Amino acid sequence: MARIARTCMQSFLKAVNLVMGMVGIAMILYGLWMIRVWQRDMEDSSVEDFNSTAPWFIYTFLGIGVSFCLIAGLGHIAADSANGFCLSCYMVVILLLLLLESAMAADILLNSDWEKDLPADPTGRFHDFKEFVKSNFDIFKWIGFSIILAQGSSTLLAMALRGMRSNRSSNCDSDDEYPPPRLPLLNHQVQPPAFVIGDPHFPAKNDTVKPPTYPWNVNK
Template structure:
């Protein structure tokens, strides 16, 4: 039963963890598209028309996407090996991400001038992204809730898998059910030697004694 429960937890953790990976891949693709548009605008216009500051929004988007992809890889490795160290690292990273998301959401909701804390974006993509999110607020709200639920469920599954421990007993169970075939040290069917070594026959002694007598 423990082996079946461990297998189910591993498969479920991989499926839930894949949602973070898909979200990270989407962010990387969107960041690459924004970077391509930024480079095209830089080529079409003169350099003096743009601010010399770096496009931090694009770099931040790409960094978050790559980080989520790496966390997904760590989650899959942890689910496969069921190692306590990897599972603990995975849970700690997910917990830190949840704290950062909670702090960011609280700052946006409570601080009406939160945009002033951010540096100026020379690409203008942050403004476009904000307008796109506001125009599709219900859609992005459900996406955010789904991602937070996936992260919380990943932590619970990792905790349960860590409590079960590694699957070290499975090899012993297989060995007990199917013992390996072993050759006996001494064969039961020994080939008879071409000659027999034994004690001399007593009748021969008797015949020789009678003859001498």
């Protein structure tokens, strides 16, 4: 029963990591498309207009997508191996990611001038992406909720797998503490050896065998 539960948890952990991996791949593809559009705009315009500020939004978008893919790969390895160290590293990374996302969400909700803290985007992709999110806010709201839910579920599943592994290790250690059963004392039979190695004993040649004496053979 414990083996079946462990297999189900590993499958669920791989499934939630697949969600984060798909989101990361989508972000990478969108970032590559933005790079292509930016390069086309550079060819049509003068180069001096784009040298003032680097396209930080595109690089940040690509970096987040690559990070999601790496985290999903780490989670898949941790779920497949069920190694305690891999599961611990995966939980730490997911918790740090959740803290970073919470800080960013709090800054956006509480700070009305959060856009002023960002550098200028020469490509204009940030403005286009912001308008696209506003026009499809309901869809992006459910996408964000799915990502947060997948990250929280992966953390709980990793903790459960690590706990099952530690319990199994403790059970194995407790079994080792008991000595192996001894052989019964009364019914224990020792098989005799098939042969005995030793020096053969022969009678000496000088020894004379005396005949027995009887009373009627005694000389009078």
